[in-house]
Amino acid sequence: MGNEGRLGRLNSLLRRRGVVLPSYEIYGGVSGLIDYGPVGARIKRRVIDAWIDHWSSIGGVVEVDSPTITPKPVLVASGHVDEFNDHMSECSSCNAVFRSDHLLKDVHENPDSLKAPELDKMIAQSAIACPSCGKSEWGDASPMNLMFPTRIGATRGGRDAYMRPETAQGMFMLYPALFRHFRQKLPFGAMQTGKGFRNEISPRQGMIRLREFNMAELEYFIDPEDPPTPDLGEWGSSVSLLPDPEGPHAGEHSLTFSEALDSGIVKHPTVAWFLALTWEFLVHVGVNPKRIRFRQHASTEMAHYADDCWDCELSGEHGWVEAVGIANRTCHDLLSHEEHSGSKLLRGWRQFDSPRTETRDVLAPKGAVIGPAFKDEAGAVTKALSELTEIPDSLPFVLHLADGSKVEITGEMVTRKNEEVTLHGEYFTPHVIEPAFGIDRIIWHILDHGYSEIEKEGGEYTILGLKQTVAPFDVVTLPLFDKDGMGDLARRISSRIDSLPGIQGDMDSSRSIGRRYARADEIGVPWAITVDHASLEDGTVTVRRRDDQAQVRTEVESLLSHLSSGSVGDLF
Numbered sequence: 001m002g003n004e005g006r007l008g009r010l011n012s013l014l015r016r017r018g019v020v021l022p023s024y025e026i027y028g029g030v031s032g033l034i035d036y037g038p039v040g041a042r043i044k045r046r047v048i049d050a051w052i053d054h055w056s057s058i059g060g061v062v063e064v065d066s067p068t069i070t071p072k073p074v075l076v077a078s079g080h081v082d083e084f085n086d087h088m089s090e091c092s093s094c095n096a097v098f099r100s101d102h103l104l105k106d107v108h109e110n111p112d113s114l115k116a117p118e119l120d121k122m123i124a125q126s127a128i129a130c131p132s133c134g135k136s137e138w139g140d141a142s143p144m145n146l147m148f149p150t151r152i153g154a155t156r157g158g159r160d161a162y163m164r165p166e167t168a169q170g171m172f173m174l175y176p177a178l179f180r181h182f183r184q185k186l187p188f189g190a191m192q193t194g195k196g197f198r199n200e201i202s203p204r205q206g207m208i209r210l211r212e213f214n215m216a217e218l219e220y221f222i223d224p225e226d227p228p229t230p231d232l233g234e235w236g237s238s239v240s241l242l243p244d245p246e247g248p249h250a251g252e253h254s255l256t257f258s259e260a261l262d263s264g265i266v267k268h269p270t271v272a273w274f275l276a277l278t279w280e281f282l283v284h285v286g287v288n289p290k291r292i293r294f295r296q297h298a299s300t301e302m303a304h305y306a307d308d309c310w311d312c313e314l315s316g317e318h319g320w321v322e323a324v325g326i327a328n329r330t331c332h333d334l335l336s337h338e339e340h341s342g343s344k345l346l347r348g349w350r351q352f353d354s355p356r357t358e359t360r361d362v363l364a365p366k367g368a369v370i371g372p373a374f375k376d377e378a379g380a381v382t383k384a385l386s387e388l389t390e391i392p393d394s395l396p397f398v399l400h401l402a403d404g405s406k407v408e409i410t411g412e413m414v415t416r417k418n419e420e421v422t423l424h425g426e427y428f429t430p431h432v433i434e435p436a437f438g439i440d441r442i443i444w445h446i447l448d449h450g451y452s453e454i455e456k457e458g459g460e461y462t463i464l465g466l467k468q469t470v471a472p473f474d475v476v477t478l479p480l481f482d483k484d485g486m487g488d489l490a491r492r493i494s495s496r497i498d499s500l501p502g503i504q505g506d507m508d509s510s511r512s513i514g515r516r517y518a519r520a521d522e523i524g525v526p527w528a529i530t531v532d533h534a535s536l537e538d539g540t541v542t543v544r545r546r547d548d549q550a551q552v553r554t555e556v557e558s559l560l561s562h563l564s565s566g567s568v569g570d571l572f
Helices: 006-016 038-056 072-078 116-125 168-173 175-181 257-262 269-284 332-341 367-386 439-450 486-498 513-522 533-538 556-565
Strands: 020-022 034-036 061-063 069-071 085-090 097-099 142-145 149-152 159-163 188-197 212-222 239-242 253-255 292-296 308-316 319-330 348-365 397-400 406-409 414-428 431-438 451-456 459-464 475-479 505-507 527-531 540-545 551-555
Touching: 006 020, 006 439, 006 451, 006 459, 034 038, 038 061, 038 188, 038 212, 038 269, 038 439, 069 072, 069 149, 072 159, 072 168, 072 332, 085 116, 168 175, 168 188, 168 212, 168 332, 168 431, 175 188, 212 269, 212 439, 253 257, 257 269, 269 292, 269 308, 269 319, 269 431, 308 439, 319 332, 319 439, 348 367, 367 397, 367 406, 431 439, 439 451, 459 513, 475 486, 475 513, 486 505, 486 527, 486 533, 486 556, 513 527, 533 540, 540 556, 551 556
Parallel strands: 061 188, 239 292, 475 505, 475 527
Antiparallel strands: 020 034, 069 159, 085 097, 085 142, 149 159, 188 212, 212 431, 239 253, 292 308, 308 319, 319 431, 348 414, 397 406, 451 459, 527 540, 540 551
């Protein structure tokens, strides 16, 4: 089969085999929403589990889980209420609405970087035709906020909120708990997987642009004066890098991650480390390494919170598509949340090599007043007063305690004075390095890269070459016939396989053995076990390898041992 129509055949396979399907189809479907069927849901779970295992392995990273509903003040502070917009253009003839930059994807290298007047000018100059009616009659491009609004509580007394556009803000809210968990020592990270929501103007390309999507993000909190600088030498492969086209390294480069850092193409050592770890994960789950590249955002494209950002783009049926963003968010988020909330709990602690002495304004507590006023909390109040780095201009003021509670300090509780103090360290706002993964986009490219069409016995044959890491099942057990004891033996073997830690098996006894092999190949099962008449006599089975249909005979106990150790390939 030729490549013409490959996308349609791939989508047909995914639908037929219960991998990915349109949502609410019997009601006409909803653009930008998909279902993972029984096979797809298993693939998604294994990809997410692989992601969690991968980032857990670097140490100092914990998993958290925060709500999908986010109060409005949080997203005001993060900038999403004002900044999380795309421009839309409406056809004056048929009233269809499209993302303005999508209309220009064939005439501009990076239309997402254009402002509204530039979008309008280029749409007019290029005589862009409406994809719905074919006419070129457009209204002015206007911004649309992409968040889904909602309410918390009763209609009248409730609070404005949004469905989260990212998991990151929930992790920033958890920073005080994380700081305590890691015993006030940086660096450390929090990771989270779950749903994100963006009210896309014109969802397109199936799994590529969704309104409800699966994401996986890591927020890695570092001391900007002492960032992690791991040895990048273990990643020896060269990768494709496209630095800022407006910067000194413009053009495509093929370099190792170590070379990219040494040459200044990647400026931050922790960012370079996360680029390498991202590449490693993608290859591990089955993305073709030759179809991975890293593209740096131009200054005009950069998110409002980022000092530097690299997109990891994957090539497939839809061209080059961003699947991961690795951003240096600096201290933007924590500092903004501190300013909006008044909390002083979003800071890190930097210990000095030796104590420093300086003279500064202090608020000395009056024990005779503090004690009776706060009783059991008096010690915590005194400690919080001693740690103030910014003395308020006037009293009373609200003092934040280490446990997150607040107390009011009045003039009779403290004395303002100059005092020589010995400092053993200082508070600072941590910086954040963030890799953010679009799980659905990654799964799409795993499926795309693994899909192959061959001729077999004069006919067309399809194989989904998934790595065992993410295959829906590690192995399928097939009785040659479900009679004469073969079916019973196959079920016993399948049960033993299911009891192996980390191994997921399936059993199929419906229709001919050739058709069952084909079904297993189409959903990416790497190994098939055939139970036949000889199995009843000598306890051996046939093991078939998906990728080349090679077969070998082995004893059941040997097979189970190789499955447990991940070495089934050694049987061949």
